[in-house]
Amino acid sequence: MQRLANPAHCDPALYATCNPTPNNMKTTMTTALAALALSGFLVLPGYSQNTNPGTARPPGQQQPGGPVPNPKNAAPPAPATPGTAAPVAPAPADEADFVKTAAKSGMGEVKMATLGTEKASDKKVKELAQMLVKDHSAANKNLKSIAEELKLTLDADDPAAQEKYDSLKAMSGKEFDTAFLDHMAMGHQKSIALYEAAKKVAKSKSVSSYIDKTLPVIKGHAAKIAKLQGGATKDTTRKTTEPPPATGAPKPKE
Numbered sequence: 001m002q003r004l005a006n007p008a009h010c011d012p013a014l015y016a017t018c019n020p021t022p023n024n025m026k027t028t029m030t031t032a033l034a035a036l037a038l039s040g041f042l043v044l045p046g047y048s049q050n051t052n053p054g055t056a057r058p059p060g061q062q063q064p065g066g067p068v069p070n071p072k073n074a075a076p077p078a079p080a081t082p083g084t085a086a087p088v089a090p091a092p093a094d095e096a097d098f099v100k101t102a103a104k105s106g107m108g109e110v111k112m113a114t115l116g117t118e119k120a121s122d123k124k125v126k127e128l129a130q131m132l133v134k135d136h137s138a139a140n141k142n143l144k145s146i147a148e149e150l151k152l153t154l155d156a157d158d159p160a161a162q163e164k165y166d167s168l169k170a171m172s173g174k175e176f177d178t179a180f181l182d183h184m185a186m187g188h189q190k191s192i193a194l195y196e197a198a199k200k201v202a203k204s205k206s207v208s209s210y211i212d213k214t215l216p217v218i219k220g221h222a223a224k225i226a227k228l229q230g231g232a233t234k235d236t237t238r239k240t241t242e243p244p245p246a247t248g249a250p251k252p253k254e
Contacts, residue, residue: 091197095207098198099147103154105191106140108161112187115169116180124228125177132184132221139214146206181229188222 092098109132116129147154168179195215202208 092194092201095198095202095204096150096152098194098201099143099150099152099207100154101194102191102198103140103143103147104156104158105187105194106136106143107156108158108165109136109184109187109191110140112161112165112168112180112183115165116184119169119172119176120180121173122177125180128184128224128228129180131224135217135221139217142210142214146204146210149206150204181225185222185225185229188218188225191218192222 092101113129113132113136117126117133120126120129144154164183168176168183171179192215195211195218198207198211202211
């Protein structure tokens with residue numbers, strides 16, 4: 001390297017080569033490297049050339065394709081979408097809430113079951129409807145007495161139940177029987193859940209006794225409904241798969 005002569009008016013604060021001593025040369029080189037690094041033309045060891053200023057990561061922490069995300073700024077995972085299921089009655093807040101809800105449901109069951117006695121085409125479905133009218137009417141009578149004891153006002157208004165009633169009323173024959181059984185199956189499952197939950201909030205003896213007496217009846221209804229739902233398909237399949245015996249042929253032994 002050729003050394004330049006020091007001008008007479010050389011100011012050490014402006015010219016690093018005024019006194020080209022080892023210390024001055026080292027200072028000059030450090031300053032030059034820092035300037036290159038800031039301008040982006042110098043690649044420092046351990047850092048990617050494509051890393052933007054302010055996003056560089058030491059080796060072992062760099063993520064290909066972009067800067068490493070900050071876990072604190074990451075969005076929380078989306079909640080899982082629950083699967084479609086039959087609606088379940090919410091747990092009653094207290095025994096008064098249970099009495100009101102059970103009474104409204106019971107009155108709706110009697111109304112719908114009465115429709116079943118009039119429109120069911122299957123004899124067994126009609127008999128089921130008659131049993132539901134009888135049992136739920138008795139349960140409603142007990143609930144009315146309990147409501148008077150607890151000084152509660154019962155409300156039978158249920159727009160959703162009325163809409164379903166109107167829908168079933170427009171059906172007939174097998175279509176009605178199937179829709180009626182489906183509705184009763186769902187309604188009794190909701191009632192079972194409601195009565196089971198009410199055990200935890202019942203305080204008075206009359207409410208607890210009513211639950212203990214009525215819940216087994218509702219479960220019995222649900223079992224009969226399920227049997228009819230499965231039995232109709234089973235009987236139909238049997239009739240279509242087994243040919244009638246030939247005339248004069250001996251009957252098979254039982």
